[in-house]
Amino acid sequence: MQPSPEAREALLERAADVALYGGGFEADELAIAAALGIDLDRECASLELAAAEIAAAEATSRPARPPAELEARLARVATAMYAPSSIPVARAQLAPSRASWIPAIAAGLVIGSLGTIAITIATARRKPLASDPVSFVRSHPDAVHWRWTGTEDAHVVGQVSGEAYFDPTTDEGLLEIEGLAANDPTREQYQLWIFDAMRDERYPIDGGVFDIGANGRTRIPVRAHLDVSRPVGFAVTVEPPGGVVVSERRIALIAKP
């Protein structure tokens, strides 16, 4: 069957459109193309390759270095995906009960357009932080500490327990968490957010990402690289590997006074 010039043009135009703007072909388009002897996939893919080549040439002719913080975040993602987790994990409870949703907005814990402010799960370049609550409270007498409450997020799989400890005089903290599902760090990670009374509540401080291993209770030392003047709450969200700058508010845990 010989395609009419118009039908052929229309299909090839669709291939270029998909190559430039994404999307896909309708089943009937593919069927018509096949009947006319046009390989739409090949046409589209090769045009997409040409477009990518032009895009790459333009981008490399005007090189731009990404923010150092972004490169560091990418490195964290790479580590999460290609190296074994170094976060200590102990036993977890897997009771089916779930804490009820705490209205984050009412609690003042609004995770909206989150500004990334660098603080990270401690990496122990400096003096190691206390990794158990008793030691932490003993060495940080000014620390605040609040119990975690789970939301209705599916990642809350057990009886939530544990507390968030944070000392605003040293900007150091400790997370003790139990009741979250183990995560596959190649697919998603947990991300900590810290709310500071001195900052706009829409822009909590990014506390870095962490993982929960199988059947695990985790204790995670935290060291802020920026000053947290007066912490008023913590939240844990479920995010893509490496965490995000703008959270979609998938909150799993909240800790507040």
Next chain:
Amino acid sequence: MQPQPNSILERVARGDAAAPNECIARFSGLVWSLARKLCVSPADAEDAVQEIFIDLWKSAARFDPSIASETTFVAMIARRRLIDRGRRRMRRPEVPQIPETVADPRERVDTTESGEQQVLAQKAFSELRPEQQQVLQLAIHHGLSHEQIATATGMPLGTVKTHARRGLIKIRQILAEQGVISPDELARNIRDGESRSEEDGAR
């Protein structure tokens, strides 16, 4: 295309723990440049770059040096992800004014320090008719839709589509003749893969 032994992506695919960081070092500038052009904000671009690298590492095994270079593969993955993000959010970046370089498409950036492949691609682009260059610049580099391009340039919508398609076909032809890309290898690759239908969600 000459195979690139031990390319970064091939090593990523093999699970070489050092390769992802090499990948970041080599391609983060490229991906960041692409993301900044097609994302609505720096924060959006940062998240997009992260998504792109994760996608890239997961897709590394699909890289075939006989079809295109690593740089092209990375750019293709990046563009797909950026386009998908734009479609998801249903808000393609609006570029109300046309950049000067688009107003005069024959004005090219200095390529004296560019790699051979980049020079070849830019040379291929420069062989297009000016109006084809203009349309493709707006579509590829600035993410404008056909309709937005028609509005920005005053060209009829059908003319915009024709320039886009013919321009891309010409670029493909030139790059294939120069050995920069290999559509024939790509065709063989596609036949082993999925069809690009909406129902498949193949993109």
